[in-house]
Amino acid sequence: MLAIVAAVLFFISFLINAAEITTNHVFSSGNVMLLGLVLLALHVAGIGSGWAGRTRRR
Template sequence: MLGIAAAVLFFIAFLINAAEIATNDVFASTNVMLIGLILLALHVAGIGNGRRVGRR
């Protein structure tokens, strides 16, 4: 689930950058991309994947 959220944030960051949309400092494309990288790192670490190993 976090991987999908990261992909959505990367797409939003791309649109902000490609369209050169003027945003405030909080929603700048770099900040959105960094939030996406945090979510991707959490997904790779195994947090939020929804699977429980060892349980039936």
């Protein structure tokens, strides 16, 4: 799930950069890209990748 959100943030960052949209300092292209990288790193680390269900042993 976090990887999908990261991909969306990368796309938004690309649009901001390609269209040369002027934004404030919080939503600049670089900041949105860094948020995407943080989410991607969390996904690779295993956080937010899904629920680890309990297994029953008999």
